[in-house]
Amino acid sequence: MTKLFTVEVILLLQLYHGAGKTDWSIQVPDTVNVESGKSARLPCTFTHPIDDYRGNITVIWKTGNAFHGPVIFQCVLPYQESAETYTCNNVATKTDKDRYLFSGNPNDNDISIEIVNIRDSDRNEYFCRVQLEDPSHAYSSQNPINLQVNGVGKADWSIHVPDTVNTESGKSAKLPCTFTHPIDDYRGDITVIWRTGNAFNGPVIFQCVLPYQESAETYTCDNVATSTDKHHYRFSGNPNNNDISIEIINTKYGDINKYFCRVQLEDATHAYSSAKAISLQVHGPPRILSLSTKFYEDKEVAVICTVEAEPAPTITWKISSSCQPILQSLRHNPTQHLMIGEIQNITSSANYTCIAINEHGRDEKVFQYLLANSAGIPVLEKSEALKRELKPLNEAVIVLTLLCIALLILLFILGYKYRVKGKATNSTPREPNIFFAYRKLDGSETEVE
DSSP: OHHHHHHHHHHHHHHHHHHHOOOOEEEOOSEEEEETTSOEEEOOEEEOSOTTOOSOEEEEEEESOTTTSOEEEEEEEOOOTTOSOOOOOOOOOOTTGGGEEEOOBGGGTBOOEEEOSOOGGGOEEEEEEEEOSSTTSEEEOSSOEEEEEEOTTOOOOEEEOOSEEEEETTSOEEEOOEEEOSOTTOOSOEEEEEEESOTTTSOEEEEEEEOOOTTOSOOOOOOOOOOTTGGGEEEOOBGGGTBOOEEESSOOGGGOEEEEEEEEESSTTSEEEOSSOEEEEEEEEEEEEEEEEEEOTTSOEEEEEEEEEESOOEEEEEETTOSSOEEOSEEEOSSSSEEEEEEOOOOSOEEEEEEEEETTEEEEEEEEEEEOSTTOOEEEOOOHHHHHHHHHHHHHHHHHHHHHHHHHHHHHHHHHHHHHHHHHHHSOOOOOOOOEEEEOTTSOEEEEO
């Protein structure tokens, strides 16, 4: 009984301690609005999983990017059990670092800061980061605080993109992105950046710098992104119209993704990213990529049809020995746009036609299967697709064969002539009969041999 009670107490203690643990998290507002010349508080609170932590806390604030942006504020807060207010010197290397003041309290898990004497150049995205004494115990805000500086007649930073862009596989797709910014009569360079997956940490697929051109109606801009398929994207906007749209050339199913645009002025602190993603959807008719066979351990044979399509097609089979088409016996979906239809228990010679259909079209191909002998050893003939692929090779082989035959005939003729000439050279020569005529004095002619 005592042992059972002890086990129950241990379990309760474990449950109690487990329930008390929290994960890393950071809470920040989406936007902070302030008038030019006043102060702005950027709130940031956090939770962490270390129980009764009594060590130092490092506070870091960045602009533009949570991980790679410039540090505007950094300080180390020592543990003070009953402190109600904290002061913390900013050790960031920023020239105007004295404009950024700590205004939180680590005992309340608050690492907020305050920016004094707000000006237009403070418009930006701000990220906070908290770090315990062990550097591996750290966490950064995933979402930025958009600081908006309000002034008479001035526009705020904003980006406008559609929720979704639909296109057909093989065609081009434009990803629209327009913006506003607060700089009056701006005439400097504009940097355009596009990412996939994540607005701040996703891979850069397009990046270029657009110089100011007062009356340009069209712009070309070389993509300097390091992606291997950077020529797959081209600029299709006009910065004079606050348009930084791009175009994806010859779209494929692999382009299905979420896209984010970012605009940056010459001063890197003047930048803005789209908070909302463009979801690119690519659709198209089915295309049968291959027909093949699969052999199972129990000697069962299956014919496999691999189809590329979006949306997913219906795959049916038609067998030459049967009048009615049959549905696939098995279907896989290895990727979002790749389908595999499989028909099993192949026991007789026949033509197996794979038919793939969706709302955008259809495709079909034939696979010929030949059962060679009574032992059940299958002999597979080439599919029609493979025959078409091998046709140029077959034609080349035929031409080469004809050339070889012509060469052999030529060699035979030359050899024959050589033998005839040799026989003529080795035979005994004969003096030719020479006939001539002369005239006698009496006028008659005599022929002498």
